[in-house]
Amino acid sequence: MSVSTTASPSLARQLWRQTWPMTLGVLALLGFQLTDSAFIARLGTAPLAAQAYTFPLSFLIIGIQVGLGIAIAALISRALGAGEAQRARRLGSLVLLLGAAVLGGLALLLWLIQAPIFTLLGADSATRALIRAYWAPQLLAAWLGALLYFGYSLFRAHGDTRLPGKLMVLTSLANLVLDPLLIFGLGPWEGWGLPGAAWATVLAFALGLIIVGRRLAGRAWLALEGLLDEARRSARPFLGIAGPAMVGQLMPPLAAMLAIAVVATLGEASVAAWGLASRLETLSLVVVLALTMSLPPWLGRCYGAGDWAQVDRLLRLAVRVVVGWQLALGGVLALLAPWVAAGLSGNPEVQQDLALLIRFLLPSYALLGLCMLMVSAGNALGWPLRSMLMSAARLFLCYLPCLWLGARLGDLVGLAAGAALGNLLAGALAWQWSRRLLRVRMDRLVKTI
Template identity: 35%
Template sequence: MTFGLVDTFFISMLGTAELAAISFTFPVTFTVISLNIGLGIGTSAVIARLLGANLHEQAKETATGALMLAFVLAVVMALIGIVSVEPIFSLMGASEDLIVHIKDYMHVWYAAGVFLAMPMVGNSVLRAAGDTKTPSYVMAFGGLVNVILDPILIFGWGPFPALGIQGAAIATLISWAIGLFYIIYLLAVKRQLMQARLLNWPELKRSCGGILKIGLPAAGANMLTPIATGVVTSIVAGYGSIAVAAWGVGGRLESIASIVVLSLSMSLPPFISQNLGANKLDRVLQAFNLCIKFVLLWQLFIFVLVALGAHFIADIFTDDPQVASIIQLFLVIVPLGYGLQGVIILTNSSFNAMHLPMAALGLSIVRLFVVFVPFAYIGSQLYDLSGLFVSAVVANLLVAILAFSWFKKVLHTQVAELNLSEKVS
């Protein structure tokens, strides 16, 4: 998440037009990232369950197949993305002068996406094996490289030419490429969690079947979020590029403010899948309840901090008073719903970990297109941007209640079925 935030910070120094351009790219870039997240969810769920059942060789084959699949899909997405930049962003409401900046950024970013896909899936393999520290080190190092390269390439420090918004994308590409080479070495050589060779077609088909069964619905569910964000961005675009610039900053800050929730959404599923493989559903219930309680309290604390510091945070990203005022309005309203959004995110990832991807997909559809987008449109029509922001909080409240009740019901049903089967045996 720091990649997007750091890029936004440095690009904001170029001007409001460049800031608006990078804000338009967020839904699209996150759509691609969501595909990788979905593959990672499928990979983590399958491998963790195999490891929980002590099927280590099958787990290694599955890890190898997952990385091969990630590479192929990333290349396909990059090719599609490069040829569709102009129609997609025009549809979102970007003006012709902004599309010039968007093309500069996205053409490089799509190429960088190939280098992102494999480390993300590789990190999921490590988490499935119980290692949550190494993935954080890998991504943190990449983030550090990006922080160093961003100003050098954007503003042209030293012998480097000033590349503007495109420099941010090049910095991202280099950072992710470094992470790719390290994660492959780690998995294939040092940890031996994958096979140090390419799989043949029967092996690839066998290893990817389980991943795609969970990963495709999970990817679809995750990709719905940026699609819905794109729809809402088009609504915000009706208020001008200044509003889009502020909306983009708010979206980047949301990712950072929700970072603990996102980390739990990556570490809780392997725990659930391993205990599912070992038929210890009581531990699944305990972990889920504990995480829900924690995120509600934690995100309430974050809301207080963000709301109190709204003026200071806005001044970091812009010196335009109109943009700053909208950022402040965003920060004193929308973060109130981050804890509720956390409940939804953790429930969604828990469904995937329980090998119930269609439930996760259904929850995402309800959240985004039955509740969030319609509420955002109605709120904006009634009370402009403030109404849109409030509607996001209300939408999260309604869906959080649904998500929590749904997962608890499913889990209690599975516990009852497990107890019955144990009695019969």
């Protein structure tokens, strides 16, 4: 007996309803990060380069929080799919407490070891002085942002993507208003410069946390009884998902550190351009990032119910959306590269380098997005170790070797071309990997019908 893998119009509408709030929210969230960089660029190349050096460590924090968030969404959605509502409440409480403790400890550690880390990344003494004033409020902002993300994960696991989407827009608007005030000042007050960007984010995330806390207080999604027993019961499956997911999420920051060390050999302007390109990358991948948030809880419920035919239909539909959208967006931005670069930086040398990076990198994100989607889906479908290995292959077998070789052969042009080639190879590899794993599941399904 055959199983249909054609996505129906109703399925597409359901996916749209689940994803569009997160798309707007992620767009707003990433937009304010790009806004931070655009405002900082007006302070000069040195502050912009200083911020760029912090990106790999910021990505480290984000990687751990996303790994924990993946485990939150997967375990709670599976429990709900299996009809275990009370267990889902206990899991929600456990992961919120664990996440706050883990990310708080990491932020403290990164503050204590900042000098050797930024020295290893290639920052000189003047740049490290700029970073030092910025790093403490930025770490506080990262911790608050992680707590907010865990709250979003809880809502998504219960199928509510609207509130997280709305709050991402709200915090983005708050940051947009606060950024120029705290960076440049108002009237006789001169503002705080680079640290002002971090303090604006602190205040915006604090506002979001207040609202999330009040909304959670009105929902029966948390439980305080039986937490120790639940912790013992769920420790192994939680670590089985969170461990590989966090390792997988930690690999991009490590790759980013290695990449920026390569870029640093090309000069300060190239580092500044690379930092802006990194912000633009995440903004251009907004639909992919929204799908990696909205799709896994849905897949997790299908996993809990054993509905692999629906899993196949969902993944095929999501891949068509990602590849089509990213190719169209990448092509348009590549054509508009000089104007986009001019809007993000006032330095002609940075503009030139940024335009070059946009032309090479943005179209390649169609296959990068496909790889990201497959890795996220794998964590929800019981393949966390394989997802981690796919992340490792993307970065250390495809991306970094091509980037390094390109830089050696052709400076910034070669580096950009190498990075684009690495993205293309990673996407092709992820597609073959995911189809092979899903084919095994589908064959078992057909045999049982």
